[in-house]
Every structure is written in C-alpha cells, then in structure tokens.
Amino acid sequence: MDLRYSPEEQQFRHELRDWLARVLPTVPPKPAADDWPARRAHDTAWQRLLFEAGYAGINWPRDYGGRGATPTEHLIFLEETERAGAPYVGVNFVGLLHAGPTLVAEGTDEQRARHLRPILRGDEVWCQGFSEPGAGSDLASLRTRAVRDGDHYVVSGHKLWTSYATVADHCELLVRTDPDAPKHKGITWLILPMDSPGLDVRPIETVLGSSEFSEVYFDDVRIPVTNRVGEENDGWRVTMVTLSFERGTAWVDQIVDSMRLVTDLVAIAKTVTRRSATAWDDVGLRRDVGHLAAEFDALWALVKRGVSQAQATGVPGVGASVLKLRYTEARQRLMDLAARVLERAALSRTDIGALWSLSGRHSGEFVEERINSLSYTIAAGTSQIQRNIVGERILGLPRER
Amino acid sequence: MHFLPTDDQLELQRGVRDLLAAKFPLERLPGGYDAGLWAELTATGVFGLRDELGLGLAESVLVFEELGRACVPGPLVATFLAAGLPGRAGSGPVGMLDPAQAPLLLAHLGIAESVLVLHEAGPQLAGPVSGAPVPEPVDPLSPLHELAATPDGHVVGDADATVRLRREGALLTAALQVGLAARLTDLAVDYAKTREQFGRVIGSFQAVKHLCADMFVRAELARVAVHAAAVTLDDPDTTDGPRTVAGAKLLADEAATVNGRSSVQVHGGMGFTWEVPVHFFLKRAWLHATEFGTAEDHAEDLALLL
Ligand SMILES: Cc1cc2nc3c(=O)[nH]c(=O)nc-3n(C[C@H](O)[C@H](O)[C@H](O)COP(=O)(O)OP(=O)(O)OC[C@H]3O[C@@H](n4cnc5c(N)ncnc54)[C@H](O)[C@@H]3O)c2cc1C
Numbered sequence: 046m047d048l049r050y051s052p053e054e055q056q057f058r059h060e061l062r063d064w065l066a067r068v069l070p071t072v073p074p075k076p077a078a079d080d081w082p083a084r085r086a087h088d089t090a091w092q093r094l095l096f097e098a099g100y101a102g103i104n105w106p107r108d109y110g111g112r113g114a115t116p117t118e119h120l121i122f123l124e125e126t127e128r129a130g131a132p133y134v135g136v137n138f139v140g141l142l143h144a145g146p147t148l149v150a151e152g153t154d155e156q157r158a159r160h161l162r163p164i165l166r167g168d169e170v171w172c173q174g175f176s177e178p179g180a181g182s183d184l185a186s187l188r189t190r191a192v193r194d195g196d197h198y199v200v201s202g203h204k205l206w207t208s209y210a211t212v213a214d215h216c217e218l219l220v221r222t223d224p225d226a227p228k229h230k231g232i233t234w235l236i237l238p239m240d241s242p243g244l245d246v247r248p249i250e251t252v253l254g255s256s257e258f259s260e261v262y263f264d265d266v267r268i269p270v271t272n273r274v275g276e277e278n279d280g281w282r283v284t285m286v287t288l289s290f291e292r293g294t295a296w297v298d299q300i301v302d303s304m305r306l307v308t309d310l311v312a313i314a315k316t317v318t319r320r321s322a323t324a325w326d327d328v329g330l331r332r333d334v335g336h337l338a339a340e341f342d343a344l345w346a347l348v349k350r351g352v353s354q355a356q357a358t359g360v361p362g363v364g365a366s367v368l369k370l371r372y373t374e375a376r377q378r379l380m381d382l383a384a385r386v387l388e389r390a391a392l393s394r395t396d397i398g399a400l401w402s403l404s405g406r407h408s409g410e411f412v413e414e415r416i417n418s419l420s421y422t423i424a425a426g427t428s429q430i431q432r433n434i435v436g437e438r439i440l441g442l443p444r445e446r
Numbered sequence: 447m448h449f450l451p452t453d454d455q456l457e458l459q460r461g462v463r464d465l466l467a468a469k470f471p472l473e474r475l476p477g478g479y480d481a482g483l484w485a486e487l488t489a490t491g492v493f494g495l496r497d498e499l500g501l502g503l504a505e506s507v508l509v510f511e512e513l514g515r516a517c518v519p520g521p522l523v524a525t526f527l528a529a530g531l532p533g534r535a536g537s538g539p540v541g542m543l544d545p546a547q548a549p550l551l552l553a554h555l556g557i558a559e560s561v562l563v564l565h566e567a568g569p570q571l572a573g574p575v576s577g578a579p580v581p582e583p584v585d586p587l588s589p590l591h592e593l594a595a596t597p598d599g600h601v602v603g604d605a606d607a608t609v610r611l612r613r614e615g616a617l618l619t620a621a622l623q624v625g626l627a628a629r630l631t632d633l634a635v636d637y638a639k640t641r642e643q644f645g646r647v648i649g650s651f652q653a654v655k656h657l658c659a660d661m662f663v664r665a666e667l668a669r670v671a672v673h674a675a676a677v678t679l680d681d682p683d684t685t686d687g688p689r690t691v692a693g694a695k696l697l698a699d700e701a702a703t704v705n706g707r708s709s710v711q712v713h714g715g716m717g718f719t720w721e722v723p724v725h726f727f728l729k730r731a732w733l734h735a736t737e738f739g740t741a742e743d744h745a746e747d748l749a750l751l752l
Contacts, residue, residue: 046450048447048674335744338693343667431659433659441635
C-alpha cells in the first residue's frame with residue numbers, strides 16, 4: 046500500500062501545473078448559467094485547448110486519439126485541473142465520458158472515424174437519451190419505439206431529463222426494437238443526429254430555474270441503420286459496458302472541491318458572530334466540521350483505492366457504488382453545514398454581505414450548490430438503487446421479486 | 447501510487463485470518479481470554495510485527511483488522527505498543543491506563559504482566575497492579591477493575607512518546623473496530639440469506655437489504671481511512687498523520703457501533719439473545735470507542751487541524 050506518487054507521475058503533475066498556469070489566465074470568465082449557447086462555446090473552447098496541448102481524452106486509448114494515460118495520471122489530471130480552477134468538463138460530459146468510450150468499445154470503424162475526433166476537439170457535443178417518463182430507475186422498461194424501414198429506423202416516443210439536449214449535435218439513444226422480447230433483450234443503441242426532422246426538444250425548468258435538461262419528443266424520426274452501435278436488440282449490454290467508465294473517476298473534482306470548501310468554511314466560521322462569540326467557538330459546529338472532513342479524507346482515499354484497482358486490473362472494482370452513496374450524501378450534509386454557518390446570508394442566490402469573500406467564496410455560490418446537490422442522490426442511479434446494487438451484487442442478497 | 451495491499455501483505459493477513467479461524471472459531475468466543483491462543487499469537491509475531499519483524503503500521507493494521515474480526519479478547523493494542531518500549535519485563539499481555547480518564551478503569555488486570563500508563567509527560571510501565579473488580583462489565587469478555595490511584599511505574603519515554611503511543615493506539619484500535627464492523631456485516635448478511643418470513647428470505651426485503659448495504663459501506667469507508675492513516679504514519683515525509691488517524695478512529699468507531707446495532711436488528715429476537723454472538727462484537731465496539739480518544743475527541747482535534 047503506497048500513497049506516494051512515482052517520479053513519472055510527479056513529472057506529469059508538474060508539466061500539467063505549468064501548462065495550467067500559462068493557459069488559465071487566457072480563459073474567459075464563466076458565462077451566465079442560463080446562457081446555453083455561451084456555455085457551449087465556453088466549454089468546447091476549453092476542450093479545444095486541452096486537445097491542442099495533448100490533454101484531451103486523457104484516459105482514451107492512443108489509437109483513438111486519446112492520451113492513453115494511466116488511471117493514476119487521469120486522477121492527477123482531474124485533481125490538478127480542479128485545484129487550478131479550470132473549467133469543468135460541462136457540455137462535453139456525455140461525449141467524453143460516455144458516448145466516446147462506448148464507440149471506442151463497441152462502435153464500427155466508420156463510426157469511430159466520424160465521431161471520436163470531433164468529441165476530442167470540442168467540435169461536437171453529445172447528450173444522453175436514456176430516461177423516459179415511464180423509465181427512470183427501471184431504465185430497461187423504456188418504450189420509445191424504433192421500427193425498421195429499409196435502411197432506416199423510424200423512431201417515435203418521448204425521452205425525459207436529457208441534459209444539454211438544446212446544445213447537442215448528437216444523442217446516444219436507447220430505443221425498443223423488439224417489444225415482445227424480455228425487457229432487457231429488445232433494446233438497441235443508436236446515434237441520433239439532433240437536427241433530425243421530427244424531433245422536438247422542450248427545455249424543462251429545474252429547481253435552479255435554469256434548463257439544464259429537456260424533454261425530447263420523437264415523431265417518426267428516421268435514423269440510418271448504419272448509426273446503430275452493436276447489434277439490434279443488444280443495446281442493454283452495450284450500455285452496461287460503458288456505464289462503468291462513467292463511475293470510475295466520477296466525483297473526483299467535487300471531492301477535491303469539498304475538501305477545500307471545508308477549510309474555507311472554517312475561515313468563514315471564525316469571522317461570523319454568533320451570540321457573544323464566533324461560530325467557530327461552538328464545539329458542536331467544530332465537531333460536525335471535523336466529522337465531515339474525516340469523511341471527505343476517507344472518500345479521497347477510496348478514490349485512490351479504486352484508481353489503484355483500475356490500474357492493476359483494468360476495472361475500478363466494487364468501490365463505485367460505495368463512493369456514490371457516501372459522497373453524494375456527504376456533499377448534501379456539507380451544504381447544510383455551510384448554511385448553518387451563513388445563516389440568513391444563505392437565503393439568496395445572489396451574494397449578500399462581504400464576509401465570505403475573504404476565502405474567495407461567495408455566499409451565492411454555496412446557495413446555488415446547496416440546491417444543485419439535491420440532484421446528486423437522484424441522477425445516475427438514485428441512492429436507493431445504489432443500495433440495491435450493493436446489497437445484491439456485492440453482498441449477494443436475493444432480488445425482491 | 448499503488449494504494450492496494452501487496453501480495454505479501456495479503457498473505458500475512460490471510461495467514462492470521464486462517465490461524466484465528468482454526469484456533470478461535472466463534473464457538474470459543476464466549477470463553478473469553480484464551481492463554482493458549484495468546485501464546486500462539488505471540489509466537490507468530492503479532493505483537494512484534496514492527497519492533498521485532500521490522501514491518502510497518504500498514505502491515506499491522508491488516509493484522510489487527512483480523513484480530514477484530516475474530517473479536518479476540520485481551521489487551522491487544524497495549525501489548526503491541528509495549529513491544530517497542532525499553533525495560534519491559536516478560537512478553538505477556540500488557541494493560542493500558544489513561545490517567546486522564548475517569549473513572550480509572552483497567553481492562554484485563556488479571557492477566558496483565560505490566561501496565562502501560564499514558565501520562566502526558568511521558569509513558570510509564572508499571573508492574574502488576576491491584577484494583578476492585580467492576581461488577582458486570584458491559585463487554586463480558588473484557589473484565590474491568592477500578593483503581594484507587596494511578597500506579598507508579600518507571601518512565602519509558604518523554605511527552606512526545608506519549609503523543610506517538612496515543613496516535614498509534616488510536617490507529618490500531620480503529621483497525622480492530624474495522625474488523626468488528628466487517629464481521630458484524632457478515633453475520634447480518636449470512637442471517638439475512640437464510641432466515642425466512644412471509645415465504646421468502648428476509649434479505650430479499652429492501653428494508654433489510656439496505657440496512658446490510660449501509661453496514662458494508664460504513665465498514666469499507668472506515669477500512670480505507672485506516673489503511674490511508676497507517677500508510678501516512680509510516681511515511682516520514684508527511685505531516686498528515688494526526689489528521690488521518692483522527693479521521694480513521696472516528697469513522698471506525700462509528701462503523702463498529704452503528705453496524706453492531708444494525709446487526710442486532712437484522713437478527714430480530716435472536717439478536718437479543720446471549721446465544722447469538724452478535725452482542726459480543728457490539729459490546730467490544732463500545733469498549734474500544736472509549737479507548738485512545740472518543741469519536742467526539744477526534745472530531746474536535748481534526749477540526750482544529752484544518
Ligand atoms: C440533474 C439530472 C440530470 C439528468 N440527466 C439525464 C440525462 O442526461 N439523460 C438521461 O437519460 N437521464 C438523465 N437523468 C435522469 C436520471 O437518470 C433519473 O432521474 C434517475 O435514474 C431516476 O429516475 P426517475 O427520475 O424516473 O425516478 P424514479 O425511478 O421514479 O424514482 C423515484 C423514487 O423512487 C425510488 N425508487 C425507484 N425504484 C426503486 C426501487 N427498485 N427500490 C427502491 N426505491 C426505488 C427512487 O430511489 C426515488 O427515490 C437526469 C436526472 C437529473 C436529476
């Protein structure tokens with residue numbers, strides 16, 4: 046067991062740090078949360094910078110234009126970019142972390158040649174059309190129907206919660222091709238061009254008041270059969286192959302951010318007056334802060350264990366569900382703790398007062414993230430579903446039915 | 447970075463696990479302290495892992511996890527810590543006393559050859575001591591005595607040595623707690639796979655399944671925290687030791703005590719019987735939670751290090 050980085054890994058870190066120090070001052074400020082075209086431009090411009098510096102697709106194989114970095118280098122990349130305040134992967138998320146790796150693993154040569162480079166260069170954006178009104182946790186019950194018509198599939202139905210749909214060029218789409226087969230056996234994975242006729246994208250307002258996701262209606266949308274990834278009716282397996290990619294190093298940036306947030310909160314608590322003393326004089330608060338710090342330190346260690354496992358065996362191991370469960374709940378507790386420190390300054394998403402700026406943080410940021418963190422225990426498999434996974438796949442307890 | 451146990455470390459851990467499975471199966475547990483087992487553990491080098499075999503705390507926590515998993519009775523941690531101290535007579539069990547704690551309770555007085563007294567100014571080793579037996583100790587396998595006064599011993603280190611011993615003691619106790627937490631999970635899961643109600647095994651009910659899942663998650667998180675703290679203390683180039691140990695002890699205390707309660711719950715009425723061994727593990731966890739700093743102490747200490 047060794048937590049120290051090798052000389053090569055340290056070298057990688059230092060080169061990356063130097064590059065970030067040079068390039069970040071040239072990156073324009075983050076656009077308004079609601080301005081989706083501007084956000085797309087911002088996120089893809091950053092992706093282009095990464096591409097030109099050889100950091101795009103850090104963990105993708107070299108043969109497909111990636112850097113072929115080791116899992117540990119990938120971890121270092123995520124840690125350093127977060128610490129340096131670099132832009133988040135943003136609208137490139139689905140392309141880089143999900144659709145791209147799926148094409149690498151399951152796509153045809155033509156599909157790879159067509160799509161991988163534009164993802165890496167930040168030229169094209171992807172979204173994920175999996176969930177439906179009737180298919181959330183029970184994803185395999187999806188009903189959006191695709192009927193073969195010559196060399197096309199004709200798709201009709203309704204997708205829901207499609208993040209970035211308004212700014213995406215392509216969508217990884219799960220459709221039902223065999224309604225008579227058992228539910229996992231009749232699903233197919235398709236590449237949907239978002240400018241296809243018959244498509245209707247309607248933004249949904251989130252609890253943040255912005256529209257990160259949309260519903261997507263399909264009215265006889267024609268998709269070429271050559272856009273199929275994997276065999277017909279084999280889409281569930283194709284999906285499962287790459288869901289693990291998404292889970293390996295997910296949350297790393299946020300865990301790094303959480304550890305920093307804990308220390309920032311300490312600084313703020315020392316300046317905030319509560320009754321006759323500072324908030325930090327309250328031993329109850331101090332203990333809660335200490336407890337959360339312990340938890341984030343342990344989650345960081347858990348990430349390193351998973352990365353080491355991936356490096357040794359190629360798969361991240363059982364830690365992914367454990368990490369998601371504990372991290373997302375810890376993050377929500379952290380935001381509640383921040384609200385305890387800020388008290389009534391936590392009542393607006395626009396900054397009130399100036400106290401917290403001493404840590405470089407803004408009260409509005411906490412409030413925004415407090416709201417945002419509500420989604421973490423829902424998206425990408427709810428906490429209840431994660432507990433089922435731990436209970437059934439790790440502990441071997443029988444399914445309910 | 448390679449934060450996985452090496453093959454040698456895994457083999458060491460497996461060796462201790464196999465030894466305990468053979469020599470100290472669950473059926474033996476209610477008998478309490480077992481002098482033969484203790485001698486065997488001593489001969490295997492369990493207490494001299496670092497000071498005689500030259501291994502690190504990383505190896506030691508893996509072994510202590512197994513001692514916890516088997517719920518081995520006896521003053522395991524203090525005996526390990528004493529192995530490195532000068533002027534120690536004999537190689538038998540060593541008790542541990544923290545003079546700052548009240549009441550002044552000593553576990554395993556009857557078998558302790560000597561007692562490690564963790565004075566702030568520096569640790570002392572005292573000879574056999576006497577005290578009044580505490581009736582009905584909560585952990586029936588860890589008899590307690592109340593001492594009238596802190597015994598005098600000979601000084602075996604300075605104030606820094608006490609700080610170091612407290613830190614290492616907290617780490618090894620946390621490793622015991624992780625072992626208890628993991629075993630409590632195994633006991634609950636095994637029971638949930640066999641006990642039937644409403645025509646099916648109770649582990650298929652989500653309310654039970656999720657209790658078990660949470661137990662597993664708690665034990666896993668505490669385990670990586672303990673491993674990270676051990677590796678950090680072993681590394682002379684970092685100063686993060688105090689922070690990681692505090693975090694490990696508090697998460698491990700929580701994992702062991704909460705898993706204990708959950709394991710009783712999963713066992714239903716059987717969990718409330720003396721015959722089912724779950725209570726021994728929970729009661730041991732309660733004892734360890736008061737040793738080498740409570741979760742509250744460590745949370746506060748950690749906050750001040752931020
Ligand atoms: C911010 C955000 C972004 C998203 N982005 C996308 C996207 O880009 N593409 C996409 O396809 N999807 C996306 N999703 C959808 C997401 O994957 C689903 O919301 C999620 O899988 C849950 O499905 P649901 O909303 O239908 O809830 P439901 O499945 O209806 O769950 C409702 C409640 O019931 C519980 N529940 C359900 N089944 C069980 C069970 N078997 N046992 C115990 N409890 C159960 C759940 O835990 C939850 O508490 C996004 C969601 C969010 C919040």
